Amino acid sequence: MSRFDIFRESGNPMFNENKLKLGIFGPNVNNSCSMTLADTTFKPDFETNVKIAKMMEDAGYECIVPVARWRGFGGSSNFNGRCMETYTWAAAMAAVTEKIYLFCTSHVPTMHPIVASKMLSTIDDISKGRIGLNTVVGWFPKEMEMFSGKKMEHDKGYQYATEWMEVVLRMWSEQFFDHKGEFFEIKDGWQEPKPSQSPRPVLISAGTSTKGREYSARFSDFNFGYIESMEHATEWTNFMKKLAWEEYKREINTFTTGFVVCRPTEKEAKEFYNYYVREQGDWEVANIICDMFGIESSSNSAEFLTKARENFIGGWGGWSFVGTPEQVADEMIKLSKTGVSGTLVSFLDYMEEMPYFNENVLPLLEQAGVRNPIKEDSTITEPILNA
Amino acid sequence: MDQWVLYGKSGNPSSDIAKAWLKNNGIPVEENSVFQLTKEEIERLASIVPGGVRKLVYPDTFSFSLINPQKKTEKVHIEAIQERELSDEEIIELLATYPAMVMTPIVTDYETILIGYDLDTMVSTFRFVKVKDVTIA
Amino acid sequence: MDKWVLYGKSGNPSSDIAKAWLKNNGIPVEENSVFQLTKEEIERLAAIVPGGVRKLVYPDTFSFSLINPQKKTEKVHIEAIQEGELSDEEVIELLATYPAMAMTPIITNYDTILIGYDLDTMVSTFRFVKVKDVTLS
Incomplete structure (x- = not known):
């Protein structure tokens, strides 16, 4: 049996039959994915996160991926400055949810792999096998400089991440082992508990650079990335599958992210987009981030630069799902045909906007056969917090 | 019936106050964001100013x-x-x-155009405005 | 601990954005309305500008x-x-x-004073600010 077969057989939501899996991105950080000063009731606190997760479980979503952030990007929103640390977040969320798959997002240079692997095994027990790991090397200099004065150089960062992940995998699968590498020396490595889920927690990573894709191909179950068009989504997915198979004889899937503005009419959706992106957007932080990514360049037109900023403000540069329920569903159905396994979505205001999406878009996805209706017999018991 | 259009920007005091004045005086107006302005529309407005x-x-x-x-x-x-x-x-x-x-609000019926908010101008512009058609053939 | 005071006016974009910056960067500040300014306070501010x-x-x-x-x-x-028709006293x-x-925001610790919002100035002014006392005797 292949690794993916084992995930499927064990009932892992990330490997269920839905052609388009759905999750959310960054409910643990202020502003989530929207770089804006627009009014919202959204708060990156535990109480709000539990409410969102319950709503998602009721609607059948697959996963939540938190953002790991150690400081904000600046601007008057100081985008993502307030952040619930993701291991502790996941442990607590695991205790009060039942079905949804949770991820920790871990900057590998900030934590020893033995601590990380043990925390994940612990959360695996708390969640009854619903924890996965999103590894990131750390690309935001100001945040990584807080840890060691300087950010690891890009290629060295991936060498470090590779060895870090090798140690984690051994901690999860071996007892009494020795490891000596460039970054870690472990004598008589040993750990209990091991993860209970089969074959192990789901591993995901983003990364569009050559090294980033190699790392994904070697270790991850899902490569996360942005799509530029539906054609690009197919090319990227095929590329990753080929790379993982040819280099490492492994299977891999892809997953993307997008932002949703769904309203009864197209006019209302566009008006709201205008309000929170163009009128109330935090353009200063969008500039800071575009500069970091090197998007500002004379070879790009003014229209391109404006559009790039708008996508960041709208939802971290993700795909834009703006329109009526039919229009949003059509876009998602198209996405499901590209070979991409699913998409994370973000809303400006989860508690206000997600119910409308769940009630009006999800049924259209079910009719189109890209998602299955949630099984009625899967009863959810009262969360521990309310008991 | 008179058709008025407003281009505004939320958070701009003049724009928000003009919108409030129109609403509270019962004058229907199509409210657009200044970010919806197209090149054609800018040309059309420029020719009136x-x-x-x-x-x-x-x-x-x-x-x-x-x-x-x-x-x-x-x-x-x-x-x-x-x-x-x-x-x-x-x-x-x-x-x-x-x-x-572009300064906001812009309030226009494509004959008259107001840029910015001034109470006296609002009052004089919207004197005799027809807001509802009650004599449809 | 450093004590900062802000005089603002709700609905003024610069004032609202400066408040958001301070809040989102975790910097405590006493928020006052510009309409709370007394003659004595204006004299004190004028002496620093x-x-x-x-x-x-x-x-x-x-x-x-x-x-x-x-x-x-x-x-x-x-x-x-x-x-320039009036004396400082009259102003x-x-x-x-x-x-x-008075323009808003006014942000001051009575040493430094910022009038209006400028991101770079905010960033440089609040470097090394102490926001919480954790070493009480």
């Missing part, structure tokens, strides 16, 4: 920044426009790319 | 009206102030009567 397209734009970078404290790119263009370094055609192109340079 | 009390006031009636579209009385006084008296003439 006494003084031409320049009068749609903030007169200086200080006043622009009071309403758009976070926007920087536009400031260079505003200087160029107000120092008359650009043709009307070039200004219209620039405004279509950076609509934040 | 390079350029003196005139620099607390909008530079012209156009920019004043962008932020205060409904206020008329102040406009005459702003002209008089900026044309301070007028500001105490019509605080809307």
Whole structure:
């Protein structure tokens, strides 16, 4: 049996039959994915996160991926400055949810792999096998400089991440082992508990650079990335599958992210987009981030630069799902045909906007056969917090 | 019935107050965001404004920044426009790319055009306005 | 611990954005309305501003009206102030009567004073700020 077969057989939501899996991105950080000063009731606190997760479980979503952030990007929103640390977040969320798959997002240079692997095994027990790991090397200099004065150089960062992940995998699968590498020396490595889920927690990573894709191909179950068009989504997915198979004889899937503005009419959706992106957007932080990514360049037109900023403000540069329920569903159905396994979505205001999406878009996805209706017999018991 | 259109920007005091005045005086108006302005629409508005397209734009970078404290790119263009370094055609192109340079509110029925908020002008402009059709054939 | 005070006016974009910056960067500040300014406080602020009390006031009636579209009385006084017709003493008296003439935000620890919003200035001013006392005796 292949690794993916084992995930499927064990009932892992990330490997269920839905052609388009759905999750959310960054409910643990202020502003989530929207770089804006627009009014919202959204708060990156535990109480709000539990409410969102319950709503998602009721609607059948697959996963939540938190953002790991150690400081904000600046601007008057100081985008993502307030952040619930993701291991502790996941442990607590695991205790009060039942079905949804949770991820920790871990900057590998900030934590020893033995601590990380043990925390994940612990959360695996708390969640009854619903924890996965999103590894990131750390690309935001100001945040990584807080840890060691300087950010690891890009290629060295991936060498470090590779060895870090090798140690984690051994901690999860071996007892009494020795490891000596460039970054870690472990004598008589040993750990209990091991993860209970089969074959192990789901591993995901983003990364569009050559090294980033190699790392994904070697270790991850899902490569996360942005799509530029539906054609690009197919090319990227095929590329990753080929790379993982040819280099490492492994299977891999892809997953993307997008932002949703769904309203009864197209006019209302566009008006709201205008309000929170163009009128109330935090353009200063969008500039800071575009500069970091090197998007500002004379070879790009003014229209391109404006559009790039708008996508960041709208939802971290993700795909834009703006329109009526039919229009949003059509876009998602198209996405499901590209070979991409699913998409994370973000809303400006989860508690206000997600119910409308769940009630009006999800049924259209079910009719189109890209998602299955949630099984009625899967009863959810009262969360521990309310008991 | 008279058809009025407003281009506004939320958070701009003049724009928000003009919207409130229209609403509270029962005058129907199609409310648009200034960011929905197309090149064609800017040309159409410019042809109605006494003084031409320049009068749609903030007169200086200080006043622009009071309403758009976070926007920087536009400031260079505003200087160029107000120092008359650009043709009307070039200004219209620039405004279509950076609509934040346009003062708001703009209130128009494509005959009269109001830029900014002034209570007396509102009162005199909307005297005798027809807001509802009750004598349909 | 460093004590900062802000005088603002809700609905003024610069003031609202400066407040958001301070909040989102975790910097405690005593938030006051510009309408709470007393004569004594204006004197204290004027003493810190390079350029003196005139620099607390909008530079012209156009920019004043962008932020205060409904206020008329102040406009005459702003002209008089900026044309240098009044003594500092008189300007301070007028500001105490019509605080809307003062630009916002004003952010100060009574050493440094910031008037208006500029991101770079915020960032450089609040470097090394102490926001919480964790080493009490």
